[in-house]
Amino acid sequence: MRFIRLIFVALLALVLVGVALANRGIVTLSAFPANFGQYLGGTWTIALPLFLVIFVAFAAGMLAGLVWEWMREAHFRREAKLRSAEVTRLEGEVGHLRDRHAAPRDEVLAILDEPARGARPGTNRASLPAAR
Incomplete structure (x- = not known):
């Protein structure tokens, strides 16, 4: 070229x-x-x-x-600038929502979900010690 x-x-x-x-x-x-x-x-x-x-x-x-x-083309540049600012704002909002909703809402649910996530292959829930 x-x-x-x-x-x-x-x-x-x-x-x-x-x-x-x-x-x-x-x-x-x-x-x-x-x-x-x-x-x-x-x-x-x-x-x-x-x-x-x-x-x-x-x-x-x-x-x-x-x-x-x-x-x-000035109005195209102005519209692109507005849309870019809106996209940046929405991406930040989505990131905030992901962080907020990715964490468990309840500590009890987190404790109950933890053994299922950390279980080794070949073990079942019945063999795990019961939570008090």
Whole structure:
């Protein structure tokens, strides 16, 4: 799997270098149409190589998609957090109930059950000494 990932990254790098070499021409980007920027004071333009514009636009699109999905899935994360807290609480309650109900409720029953648990194979209850 690591080798396949390495090949994928190498191919991606080759494609990106090819795009960069093919699009080295300088382009002018304007923030506003025509001469509207002069009314706001300043030129509001920048000259960049085309490949840089492509890569920045791609990165901005990926970032916008990431933020969009993060916000869209917020209610799933909140619900998972609530359910996790509820599961933790219920597991603690079940553990407490197991501890409380696993122990014998009555000492007399514990004494009566003890010989049956500790009896050796081949012995029966009649051969055990009677409890007073």
